[in-house]
Amino acid sequence: MSDVVIGTGEAVVFWVLGPIALVGALGMVLSRNAVHSALWLVNTMLALGVFYVVQEAPFLGAVQIIVYTGAIMILFLFVLMLVGRDSSDSVVETLRGQRVAAIVLGLGFAGLVGAGVARATQDLAVTGLAGVQGGETSNIEAIAGVLFTRYLLAFEVTSALLITAAVGAMVLAHIERDAGTRPTQKELSRARFLTDRPQTLPGPGVYARGNSVAAPALLPDGRLAEDSFATGIEPQEIEQMPRPTGRAELGTPDAALGTLDPAPSDIPGGRDR
Amino acid sequence: MSLTHYLVLAAILFTIGAVGVLVRRNAIVVFMCVELMLNSVNLTLVTFARASGTVDGQVMAFFVMVVAAAEVVVGLAIIMSLFRTRRSASVDDANLLKY
Amino acid sequence: MDTAPADGLIAASWLLIALPLAGAAVLLLGGRRTDRWGHLLGTGTVVAAFALGLLCTLQLDGRRVDVDLFTFVSTGSLDVQAGLLFDPLSAVFVLLITGVGALIHVYSIGYMAHDPRRRRFFAYLNLFVAAMLLLVLGDNFVALYVGWEGVGLASYLLIAFWHERPSAATAAKKAFIMNRVGDVGLALAIFLMFAQLGTVSYDGVFGAVGTLAAGTVTAIGLLLLLGACGKSGQFPLQAWLPDAMEGPTPVSALIHAATMVTAGVYLIARSAPIYDQTPTARAVVLAVGALTLMIGAIAGCAQDDIKKVLAYSTVSQIGYMFLAVGLGPVGYVAGLAHLLTHGFFKAGLFLGAGSVMHAMDDEVDMRRFGGLASRMKVTFVTFGLGYLALIGFPFLSGFYTKDAIIEAAFDRGDGWGYLLGGVAILAAGLTAFYMTRLMLMTFFGRPRWEPGVHPHESPTVMTAPMVLLAVGSVLAGFLLVVAFPLESWLTPVFGEPEEAEHVVAPLVVSVLVTVVMALGVLTAWLFVGRREVPVTAPVRVSPVTRAARRALYADAVNESLFMRPGQWLTRALVFFDNRGVDGAVNGLAATLGGSSSRLGRTQTGFVRSYALSMLGGAVVVAGALLAVTAG
Known part of the structure; x- marks a missing residue:
């Protein structure tokens, strides 16, 4: 078997993408916001996918990007949205010594395993996959050749596992509701009229300058309507129109709204001219 | 540049993941x-x-991916139902299994 | 000693045991349904057994008949055939047991008439008779042992028949435990026989006993003697017998006077071939007999309880029998003859005492009796005849048989013979003293009854057996010694009697005994008959009287030698168990429990803590791997 010399191109790819993968991993662990963590992880996974392609495993690289980055991470984000974004960690560690011990042990582990791997593989001969793929045989064909012969049983068992997981997830996530337990529309409206606020809640952005979810509704006197705060999103202070505070400054609504009426009135609303 | 770099990178990533699980x-x-x-x-x-x-290694990795997919599906479903009952996704809140 | 195969009625001699056993089974299993006729069935089985025994005996004709029944134990080299040996010796015992037993059953019908548990009483009595018959009829030591334990059980059940009385329950336990000491000796003797000879049948053992080492034979003899002492209330195991009088009086008469307590004598007589080989053991038998003879006689002189006097008298009389069988071939017949006559007159005396108690509302203190002769004529006469027979009044049964024993003692010829004879004569005088004291305190003098007691004669069903036994007391000695000599009847068992060289002429002995007896009677009359008997026992008495009242401190000795050290040992063991064993175990458990609860604190329930320890483990494994590969 001939040793495959790793080319400069691959080295460049490694030294560019390796730090990116590391930064992604660290970012995932360190960012307080779970959505940010997910995005950092996507970053790392994409880098790894490129590594797979570089290391003569294009099929796995594709699967990594499509399945992992595409499907699994999206699943994570779905669940995050379902569970709520409010679950960002507090900075305070509740378990005494956990963080310090984890970091010390992590450094120790990384040092030991890294040193061990480096020691064990410094003279590792790289055979390369030229013998089993490339040329006539593609990477996919090579994998299929092994997967459907030697690992056939494992493959079949995996399919069973996937089915089981799918059914299990459905069972776990499913909520059984008996007929009749769900309130009817009549009951809902009746219950609503028994509260202090029969009308609908204000939508975000009502009377505000922007209509994004983050922009809360405004009350007539310009205060923020707390009813309209979106859950999980910090209300954004939206730049508002200047509001007249006295009769003189008030101007007509037409003036305020920039109407076509050229003659401003000093009566609020300009009604009783 | 040798394969050792990949392996060391993998070890470091693994450790970061492990520490992340802990913290x-x-x-x-x-x-x-x-x-x-x-x-x-x-x-x-x-x-x-x-x-x-x-x-063979690639096939192994392939299996790992499949199993990980299954695991994620079930695990997230468990987190969902846990959240549904406890209104929390913190692992520290699920601490009934103790002395 | 050839045995003949069973034929005729003797082949059915197993019925002797089966009849009372069936009676006991029916009465015990039948429950209340049998209450109305239970006593009749119980009496009937024993009477039938007596009739069968009599017919068998008539057919016996001086043979030894072996009735093979079935294989009892067959394991490895131990092969025990359940069989019966019907020979003149067992025939004598069968007749005594069933005859006296039948009379006492009849008596019990009247005595226990008002007891709500009369049926159970008869069941136990039947059980006793069955076990006793097995004891004397078995043709091997294991069968004898089964019967031996059976009579022990029956004795226990009957002493504790009124178990609601603490004293009765305690007495039963005492009897059972002291018997057990003896039973262990008997069991060890049987083990020794099996270990040394490989057989436990009489024929096998007696045939081969000559081949054993002298020490082994002596050991067997002494162990057998220990068993005999336990069952027969001999020194040093005599203390249970007086206490056993807590049982109903018919029980005292049948079991603790006439039959069961003579089982020891039977055992030693039956084992004669063993004792023939070991003069040492025989001398010990002799010593035990002489010692017990005196202890019983002395203790009997100071008792106020009428049944206790009779009980110590029993101890003393069985001492006579041990003395006789300890003398060797010359004494066997004399001892057995005394056993038979004693069975008659002592059973009669006990039945008389029961009749007196019956009349006096179960009062047993003789100081509360007095002047009963005129109120209870039949009882007085029968009791008086029994009394005369016991003290050896000339030409009544005690006279013949006791004299024979004393003669045999003198016939040893050496100094020991004179000593033993002297002791026996002295004891005869003491016997006369305490029995006369009993007679005087009970039947003569001024009545000292408790207020409200109205003595009356017992019903016929009770007096009739007393009359029959009194007749037996009068005639038995003459019949057994002169008319139909027991000696010739027992020849097939003990061999041809050798003509004894009389050291002291029998006439001299008889005269001497009679004189001593008369002296005893006279002394008793001087001390008791002429004075007023105090209702409560005097406190200021001589040390001898005090010792005699306490039965020569037998209970005190037992207590200080066995009970207290046993209690101390128990307490020490309990202390050791609590502090040492339990302490170690509990300490270990507490240590483990404490450390586990402390370890349990690490189970915080936080997944991240667990994961941290997993990572720690992984680090250790990685470090170890690296160390191994790098090193």
């Missing part, structure tokens, strides 16, 4: 850290496949 409390983030650890192992498998000249 993060959001169950979903903990899950992501586990995924990171699985991915670093996959990198190792692919690297060794290349070193040994067979695609």
Whole structure:
């Protein structure tokens, strides 16, 4: 078997993408916001996918990007949205010594395993996959050749596992509701009229300058309507129109709204001219 | 530049994932850290496949991905139902299993 | 000693045991349904057994008949055939047991008439008779042992028949435990026989006993003697017998006077071939007999309880029998003859005492009796005849048989013979003293009854057996010694009697005994008959009287030698168990429990803590791997 010399191109790819993968991993662990963590992880996974392609495993690289980055991470984000974004960690560690011990042990582990791997593989001969793929045989064909012969049983068992997981997830996530337990529309409206606020809640952005979810509704006197705060999103202070505070400054609504009426009135609303 | 670099990178990623499991409390983030650890192992498998000249390692990595997918599906479903009952996704809140 | 195969009625001699056993089974299992006729069935089985025994005996004709029944134990080299040996010796015992037993059953019908548990009483009595018959009829030591334990059980059940009385329950336990000491000796003797000879049948053992080492034979003899002492209330195991009088009086008469307590004599007589080989053991038998003879006689002189006097008298009389069988071949017949006559007159005396108690509302203190002769004529006469027979009044049964024993003692010829004879004569005088004291305190003098007591004669069903036994007391000695000599009847068992060289002429002995007896009677009359008997026992008495009242401190000795050290040992063991064993175990458990609860604190329930320890483990493994590969 001939040793495959790793080319400069691959080295460049490694030294560019390796730090990116590391930064992604660290970012995932360190960012307080779970959505940010997910995005950092996507970053790392994409880098790894490129590594797979570089290391003569294009099929796995594709699967990594499509399945992992595409499907699994999206699943994570779905669940995050379902569970709520409010679950960002507090900075305070509740378990005494956990963080310090984890970091010390992590450094120790990384040092030991890294040193061990480096020691064990410094003279590792790289055979390369030229013998089993490339040329006539593609990477996919090579994998299929092994997967459907030697690992056939494992493959079949995996399919069973996937089915089981799918059914299990459905069972776990499913909520059984008996007929009749769900309130009817009549009951809902009746219950609503028994509260202090029969009308609908204000939508975000009502009377505000922007209509994004983050922009809360405004009350007539310009205060923020707390009813309209979106859950999980910090209300954004939206730049508002200047509001007249006295009769003189008030101007007509037409003036305020920039109407076509050229003659401003000093009566609020300009009604009783 | 040799394959050792890949392996050391994988070890470091694995450790970061492990430490993340230990320090993060959001169950979903903990899950992501586990995924990171699985991915670093996959990198190792692919690297060794290349070193040994067979695609067996790649097949292993493929299986790891499949199993990880299944695991994620079930795990997230469990987190969902846990959240439904406890209104929390913190792993520290699920601490009934103790002395 | 050839045995003949069973034929005729003797082949059915197993019925002797089966009849009372069936009676006991029916009465015990039948429950209340049998209450109305239970006593009749119980009496009937024993009477039938007596009739069968009599017919068998008539057919016996001086043979030894072996009735093979079935294989009892067959394991390895131990092969025990359940069989019966019907020979003149067992025939004598069968007749005594069933005859006296039948009379006492009849008596019990009247005595226990008002007891709500009369049926159970008869069941136990039947059980006793069955076990006793097995004891004397078995043709091997294991069968004898089964019967031996059976009579022990029956004795226990009957002493504790009124178990609601603490004293009765305690007495039963005492009897059972002291018997057990003896039973262990008997069991060890049987083990020794089996270990040394490989057989436990009489024929096998007696045939081969000559081949054993002298020490082994002596050991067997002494162990057998220990068993005999336990069952027969001999020194040093005599203390249970007086206490056993807590049982109903018919029980005292049948079991603790006439039959069961003579089982020891039977055992030693039956084992004569063993004792023939070991003069040492025989001398010990002699010593035990002489010692017990005196202890019983002395203790009997100071008792106020009428049944206790009779009980110590029994102890003393069985001492006579031990003395006789300890003398060797010359004494066997004399001892057995005394056993038979004693069975008659002592059973009669006990039945008389029961009749007196019956009349006096179960009062047993003789100081509360007095002047009963005129109120209870039949009882007085029968009791008086029994009394005369016991003290050896000339030509009544005690006279013949006791004299024979004393003669045999003198016939040893050496100094020991004179000593033993002297002791026996002295004891005869003491016997006369305490029995006369009993007679005087009970039947003569001024009545000292408790207020409200109205003595009356017992019903016929009770007096009739007393009359029959009194007749037996009068005639038995003459019949057994002169008319139909027991000696010739027992020849097939003990061999041809050798003509004894009389050291002291029998006439001299008889005169001497009679004179001593008369002296005893006279002394008793001087001390008791002429004075007023105090209702409560005097406190200021001589040390001898005090010792005699306490039965020569037998209970005190037992207590200080066995009970207290046993209690101390128990307490020490309990202390050791609590502090040592339990302490170690509990300490270990507490240590483990404490450390586990402390370890349990590490189970915080936080997944991240667990994961941290997993990572720690992984680090250790990685470090170890690296160390191994790098090193």
